[in-house]
Amino acid sequence: MSIVVLDNVKKSFGAVTVLHGVSFSVEKGQVMALIGASGSGKSTALRCIDRLEQIDSGRIEVCGHQVASADLDLRKLRLDVGIVFQSYNLFPHLTVEQNITLGPVSVKRMPKSEARKITADVLAKVGLADKASAYPEQLSGGQQQRAAIARSLAMQPKVMLFDEVTSALDPKLTGEVLRVIEQLADSGMTMIMVTHEMNFARRIADRIVFMHDGRVHEQGGAEILSAPATPELRDFVSNEL
Numbered sequence: 001m002s003i004v005v006l007d008n009v010k011k012s013f014g015a016v017t018v019l020h021g022v023s024f025s026v027e028k029g030q031v032m033a034l035i036g037a038s039g040s041g042k043s044t045a046l047r048c049i050d051r052l053e054q055i056d057s058g059r060i061e062v063c064g065h066q067v068a069s070a071d072l073d074l075r076k077l078r079l080d081v082g083i084v085f086q087s088y089n090l091f092p093h094l095t096v097e098q099n100i101t102l103g104p105v106s107v108k109r110m111p112k113s114e115a116r117k118i119t120a121d122v123l124a125k126v127g128l129a130d131k132a133s134a135y136p137e138q139l140s141g142g143q144q145q146r147a148a149i150a151r152s153l154a155m156q157p158k159v160m161l162f163d164e165v166t167s168a169l170d171p172k173l174t175g176e177v178l179r180v181i182e183q184l185a186d187s188g189m190t191m192i193m194v195t196h197e198m199n200f201a202r203r204i205a206d207r208i209v210f211m212h213d214g215r216v217h218e219q220g221g222a223e224i225l226s227a228p229a230t231p232e233l234r235d236f237v238s239n240e241l
């Protein structure tokens with residue numbers, strides 16, 4: 001069953017066309033890595049999936065929601081989709097626990113006691129059980145990113161989108177965050193990750209989509225990284241590794 005479908009998606013910013021008819025789909029439980037050079041349109045494609053950008057034409061379906069439709073229920077879409085960015089965007093004046101319970105309590109109207117239980121559960125999942133009462137500034141970048149992932153997980157999304165979540169981190173902290181994402185993948189979460197971590201993508205992705213100049217240039221299993229069919233992917237892989 002497809003959880004995410006993009007069909008001939010086009011998107012321009014002013015005179016600049018960023019997506020020239022992008023199509024791909026992600027099945028339930030699949031991990032998809034979206035790779036490509038800077039400016040190829042990866043983040044824009046991801047943002048369109050969560051309707052942070054509206055597309056010009058084509059179709060996007062996510063968990064049964066017609067994302068580009070005028071009568072989309074944005075709240076319902078956002079309940080099904082979790083998104084984590086390079087910047088953690090935690091509220092600095094709230095503890096880690098308060099940051100995480102906020103969504104379930106205020107958006108899902110969950111009783112506080114239940115939200116706290118879920119928070120303890122997701123904090124354990126990301127290895128931050130002992131940081132519930134810490135403030136974001138007391139955490140390392142990797143810990144803040146794991147808290148941001150926990151915040152998304154607490155909403156119990158059906159699909160998770162990761163937009164270069166380790167780009168701001170040094171290698172050790174990157175490893176911590178990637179381990180959390182890998183565990184999430186192992187648990188069967190459907191996910192799309194925009195990443196420059198080629199070894200990670202090769203190891204955990206079921207499907208790799210390589211974008212080039214706003215188009216899907218190549219896609220397939222991890223083997224496309226070892227045996228690229230096009231010079232563009234060959235160049236990209238040799239620059240990244």
Ligand SMILES: Nc1ncnc2c1ncn2[C@@H]1O[C@H](COP(=O)(O)OP(=O)(O)OP(=O)(O)O)[C@@H](O)[C@H]1O
Nearest residue numbers: 013016018036037038039040041042043044045194
């Ligand atoms: N809001 C915007 N307004 C104008 N142009 C934009 C906007 N967002 C993105 N772009 C342009 O769209 C193109 C694709 O950007 P996008 O961020 O999707 O690429 P990317 O592949 O994710 O790159 P990177 O790896 O550097 O994040 C770039 O040329 C960018 O300048």
